[in-house]
Amino acid sequence: MSNYSKNSLMQFINPKPDDIEICDVTLRDGEQTPGVVFSREEKIVIAEKLDSIGIEAIEAGFPVVSEEEEATVREIAHLGLDARICCLARSVAKDIDVALRCDVDFVSIFIATSDLHLKYKYHKTFEEAKSCALDVLDYAKDHGLTVRFAAEDATRTDINILKSIFKSAEEHGADYVSIADTVGILSPRTAFYLVSEIKKTIRTKVCIHCHNDLGMAVANTISGAEAGAFQLHTTINGIGERCGNASLEELLVSLRVQYGIERYDISQIVELSGLVEQYSGIPVPRIKPIVGANAFSHESGIHVAAVLEEPMTYELFAPEMVGAKREIIVGKHTGSKALKGVVQKMGYDLTNEQMCVLLDKVKKCGEAKRKVTCDRLSEFISELE
Numbered sequence: 001m002s003n004y005s006k007n008s009l010m011q012f013i014n015p016k017p018d019d020i021e022i023c024d025v026t027l028r029d030g031e032q033t034p035g036v037v038f039s040r041e042e043k044i045v046i047a048e049k050l051d052s053i054g055i056e057a058i059e060a061g062f063p064v065v066s067e068e069e070e071a072t073v074r075e076i077a078h079l080g081l082d083a084r085i086c087c088l089a090r091s092v093a094k095d096i097d098v099a100l101r102c103d104v105d106f107v108s109i110f111i112a113t114s115d116l117h118l119k120y121k122y123h124k125t126f127e128e129a130k131s132c133a134l135d136v137l138d139y140a141k142d143h144g145l146t147v148r149f150a151a152e153d154a155t156r157t158d159i160n161i162l163k164s165i166f167k168s169a170e171e172h173g174a175d176y177v178s179i180a181d182t183v184g185i186l187s188p189r190t191a192f193y194l195v196s197e198i199k200k201t202i203r204t205k206v207c208i209h210c211h212n213d214l215g216m217a218v219a220n221t222i223s224g225a226e227a228g229a230f231q232l233h234t235t236i237n238g239i240g241e242r243c244g245n246a247s248l249e250e251l252l253v254s255l256r257v258q259y260g261i262e263r264y265d266i267s268q269i270v271e272l273s274g275l276v277e278q279y280s281g282i283p284v285p286r287i288k289p290i291v292g293a294n295a296f297s298h299e300s301g302i303h304v305a306a307v308l309e310e311p312m313t314y315e316l317f318a319p320e321m322v323g324a325k326r327e328i329i330v331g332k333h334t335g336s337k338a339l340k341g342v343v344q345k346m347g348y349d350l351t352n353e354q355m356c357v358l359l360d361k362v363k364k365c366g367e368a369k370r371k372v373t374c375d376r377l378s379e380f381i382s383e384l385e
């Protein structure tokens with residue numbers, strides 16, 4: 001038996017993404033979470049872990065931000081990882097010079113394309129911004145760089161304008177184009193539509209970079225992949241600007257459960273999540289999918305009774321698959337089978353009558369909003385006749 005349930009409905013809709021890779025942007029967009037700074041050592045640990053999981057590309061930083069950032073990106077680029085290392089650059093020649101000094105495998109040159117950004121940020125017309133971006137793209141290509149050409153705020157840009165700039169980027173030698181859902185406006189269906197339309201226009205590989213302002217970043221990324229996006233952008237724990245980015249762990253487990261993509265070593269994902277929680281100071285919510293403390297916790301009597309027989313009754317996948325552990329919580333919702341299982345595991349053998357009294361004490365304790373810890377349970381047991 002597999003250690004996860006497959007989504008068998010997939011066979012009826014056959015939207016399998018056949019050619020994908022992940023570019024994790026935790027070290028750049030994740031670090032743009034207000035208040036978050038990763039030290040060089042922390043960035044290196046994260047990069048090495050991502051590499052050992054099998055993530056194909058890592059955005060190591062935005063080197064023009066500071067001398068330390070530049071040195072860190074360069075050091076990561078020289079670690080000899082299997083993952084390709086990239087960095088961010090504005091459509092400014094100086095940013096390309098800095099990227100060249102970092103010796104990255106590719107550079108991500110971005111330019112905002114929406115009217116809002118053009119008017120209030122650049123004070124430029126679209127044609128002026130486009131010409132500036134294409135000049136910098138030419139400059140990067142002339143210097144031998146592999147280029148991802150990203151349209152910032154692409155999803156609030158007129159679709160014909162977006163197609164035209166991606167077409168020009170392709171003509172100027174861009175190796176990838178990136179659709180950035182900068183403020184998270186997409187829905188799964190519009191993500192699918194947009195990627196499909198861009199794919200009809202160009203042959204260059206398409207990347208999708210989704211923010212989570214409406215809580216749909218992972219769903220939109222998956223829809224983009226189903227429509228043919230090649231490079232999927234993620235951050236660990238979904239950290240990033242405002243409400244964050246598409247979460248790496250959710251995407252990885254979804255790829256396995258929905259499409260049977262098993263090439264990533266997801267058994268390290270809880271450990272990596274814990275490292276990023278520690279380094280970033282951003283706590284992972286208990287109910288966060290995959291890595292939250294509740295992801296494999298059960299209290300309800302009916303659930304625990306079934307889980308004790310077969311965990312897959314109430315678990316989509318086994319905790320070991322992601323390096324987590326199952327936890328049985330005792331409280332108001334505990335049932336007799338669950339309590340018996342817990343008590344036996346603690347080494348006690350109680351009569352049916354004693355179990356009834358104990359269950360009553362447990363429920364009252366839970367209703368008083370007090371945790372039923374192992375110590376408290378032992379105390380209750382010692383009070384039994």
Ligand SMILES: CC(=O)SCCNC(=O)CCNC(=O)[C@H](O)C(C)(C)COP(=O)(O)OP(=O)(O)OC[C@H]1O[C@@H](n2cnc3c(N)ncnc32)[C@H](O)[C@@H]1OP(=O)(O)O
Pocket residue numbers: 029032062064065066089090091092110111112121122152182
């Ligand atoms: C969607 C994204 O995530 S974009 C990335 C956001 N990340 C960051 O901003 C990283 C942290 N930023 C920084 O350390 C600084 O803002 C720096 C080093 C990037 C730039 O610093 P400064 O030179 O002091 O510029 P400042 O931050 O005040 O303004 C940004 C400038 O970049 C320009 N700019 C922004 N995006 C682009 C772009 N894609 N191409 C060209 N220029 C751009 C702005 O128009 C503005 O130019 P101006 O100074 O001529 O008006």
Ligand SMILES: O=C(O)CCC(=O)C(=O)O
Pocket residue numbers: 029108110150151152153178179180181182209211
């Ligand atoms: O698309 C990209 O590669 C980066 C763009 C980005 O960070 C954003 O718009 O949020």
